Amino acid sequence: MKHLVKQIAEKSRNDFPLFNGNNNNLIYLDHAATSQKPKEVIDSLEKYYSSQNANVHRGAHQLSAIATEKFEHSRKLTANFINSNNEKEIIFTRNATEAINLVAYTWGNYQLQENDEILISLMEHHSNIVPWQLIAKAKKCKLIFIKVNKNGELDLDDFRKKLNDKTKLVSVVHVSNTLGCSNPIEDITDLAHQKGSLVFLDACQSLAHKPVDVKKLGIDFLAGSSHKLCGPTGVGFLWAKEEILEKMPPFLGGGEMIHEVFEDQSTWADLPHKFEAGTPAIGEAIGMGTAINYLQSIGLQAIHNYEKELTKYLFEKLAEINHLKILGPNPLLQPDRGPLATFYIKGIHSNDIAELLDNSNICIRSGHHCCQPLHRFYGIKSTARASLSFISTPSEIDSLTEELKSIISFLKKNS
Numbered sequence: 001m002k003h004l005v006k007q008i009a010e011k012s013r014n015d016f017p018l019f020n021g022n023n024n025n026l027i028y029l030d031h032a033a034t035s036q037k038p039k040e041v042i043d044s045l046e047k048y049y050s051s052q053n054a055n056v057h058r059g060a061h062q063l064s065a066i067a068t069e070k071f072e073h074s075r076k077l078t079a080n081f082i083n084s085n086n087e088k089e090i091i092f093t094r095n096a097t098e099a100i101n102l103v104a105y106t107w108g109n110y111q112l113q114e115n116d117e118i119l120i121s122l123m124e125h126h127s128n129i130v131p132w133q134l135i136a137k138a139k140k141c142k143l144i145f146i147k148v149n150k151n152g153e154l155d156l157d158d159f160r161k162k163l164n165d166k167t168k169l170v171s172v173v174h175v176s177n178t179l180g181c182s183n184p185i186e187d188i189t190d191l192a193h194q195k196g197s198l199v200f201l202d203a204c205q206s207l208a209h210k211p212v213d214v215k216k217l218g219i220d221f222l223a224g225s226s227h228k229l230c231g232p233t234g235v236g237f238l239w240a241k242e243e244i245l246e247k248m249p250p251f252l253g254g255g256e257m258i259h260e261v262f263e264d265q266s267t268w269a270d271l272p273h274k275f276e277a278g279t280p281a282i283g284e285a286i287g288m289g290t291a292i293n294y295l296q297s298i299g300l301q302a303i304h305n306y307e308k309e310l311t312k313y314l315f316e317k318l319a320e321i322n323h324l325k326i327l328g329p330n331p332l333l334q335p336d337r338g339p340l341a342t343f344y345i346k347g348i349h350s351n352d353i354a355e356l357l358d359n360s361n362i363c364i365r366s367g368h369h370c371c372q373p374l375h376r377f378y379g380i381k382s383t384a385r386a387s388l389s390f391i392s393t394p395s396e397i398d399s400l401t402e403e404l405k406s407i408i409s410f411l412k413k414n415s
């Protein structure tokens, strides 16, 4: 692993201003919540707001033409990133949550009938549960949950049992933000399509960690968030097949999304603008394009290879700690899993662990990670999560485990 640490983590770390100067000693192990931003992305935001700021698709002036060109170029980069060869299939949204809501409200409203079924899994983030609950209720449909198996993976047998002719949509996470498991999307898509169901992929936790190819996966929809990809907050995207988007009614109404407006009715702009009402997050969308370029310059496969080794090391080190239990599959069982470990220690609240680690400059996440149904399934309210990225290092993992050992012995002695 040593040469990968040098080639990937140590080399890239210098690109992130947060770790320079005052934050030299910061150990950031919360990349699944949001990624840190490289200088290139920060510079691209600064450049847009200081020398290119104009509204897009409207002005006759040069500044607007430049902003439009940069904004649309970012759409092309996003399409290329997930191997869609048609940038009309990329809809900019505020985040992945909005992308999921967009499909639930528009596709769901026109396509779902009473008694239809939507299949999601128990490990979904609330963003991939609540929009489906709302539309299922409105359209009198059933929302059905696929179980998690004893290894903390999606139970494919249970999926097979629950999938049927009434299933109209399967919406699952690619890599779980809590279990870290990587779901067998190609199998899911094959089976779902045989029953005439579409497949939505929540790719929030995979896009920055491994190559994601919408054609290879065979999916119909995908949601992603820029801030998990080293990009700015406030922007994300929906990808969907053009023929599906063409049939979907608009989501929000207003400027930008219309072709013509009359007093009694309106007609819609062509894709992708039909789904982009109002002034978008222009600088942020441009910044997302810069972030994608940045990740691609390191290489998604190289990132994946490094993070796989690092995840194995994280699990090995956490296994040294008495009483600590990890949710989700061990990397020896599922080498392709995501680079995070969610854990708990009976009798110790995960918030106490996170707060004491913070005293030593180590940032991890504690709580339910927006996965309450999954935590309920395990009979626990809260867990701690350490999540890695390509700038994480084995020595950060060593510091985490050493601190954890002393925190646990301190808390156990004082409980």
Ligand SMILES: Cc1ncc(COP(=O)(O)O)c(C=O)c1O
Residues within 6 Å of the ligand: 032, 033, 095, 096, 097, 098, 125, 127, 128, 173, 175, 176, 177, 202, 204, 205, 225, 236, 370
């Ligand atoms: C798996 C997963 N899905 C969806 C989301 C929601 O992303 P956002 O808040 O950027 O919309 C997250 C964020 O944590 C996530 O991890």
